[in-house]
Amino acid sequence: MGLNVIKKRFQTNLRGFWKSYWLLLILYFLALLADGISTMEFMLRDGVETELHPAVSLAAKLLGPVLGPIAGVIGKFVAGLIVAVYWRRIAWIILLVVITLSTWAAWYNLWGWQYYEPTIYIWWPF
Numbered sequence: 001m002g003l004n005v006i007k008k009r010f011q012t013n014l015r016g017f018w019k020s021y022w023l024l025l026i027l028y029f030l031a032l033l034a035d036g037i038s039t040m041e042f043m044l045r046d047g048v049e050t051e052l053h054p055a056v057s058l059a060a061k062l063l064g065p066v067l068g069p070i071a072g073v074i075g076k077f078v079a080g081l082i083v084a085v086y087w088r089r090i091a092w093i094i095l096l097v098v099i100t101l102s103t104w105a106a107w108y109n110l111w112g113w114q115y116y117e118p119t120i121y122i123w124w125p126f
Contacts, residue, residue: 006086013088024095029077031102036073038109040066052100076102 018025043051043065051057051068054118060068080098084091108116 001109010082010086012086017085017088017091021091021095024092024099025081028080031099031106032073032077034106035102035109036069038097038106039069039072042109042113043069070074 023113024077028078039051039056043060048065051060056069056072057117059071059075062068063071076098081092084094087094104112
């Protein structure tokens with residue numbers, strides 16, 4: 001698939017996207033914002049090395065525990081938006097999944113870590 005085909009599909013799918021998905025996009029941004037703010041909170045308390053998301057961890061190590069999560073929120077929003085526009089036919093599924101995951105992450109960052117420890121931590125190198 002050539003770059004022109006990708007560009008044309010993106011431009012076609014972008015028409016009317018905001019009007020069709022404005023509510024989900026607002027919820028998506030709010031979920032990411034909650035995740036970002038809760039990430040700042042635990043990074044300020046426990047340090048940036050406790051972050052599990054590789055891109056947010058790198059951003060936090062480079063920019064610090066406040067600007068790193070802000071960069072993460074912006075990066076995740078833009079990336080999710082690009083994916084949702086490109087696959088517009090299933091954009092509502094994509095957005096609902098990331099809203100759910102980001103909301104869960106915010107809950108986990110603030111309260112869930114005390115009650116829930118995923119089994120994957122057994123193999124996690126920290």
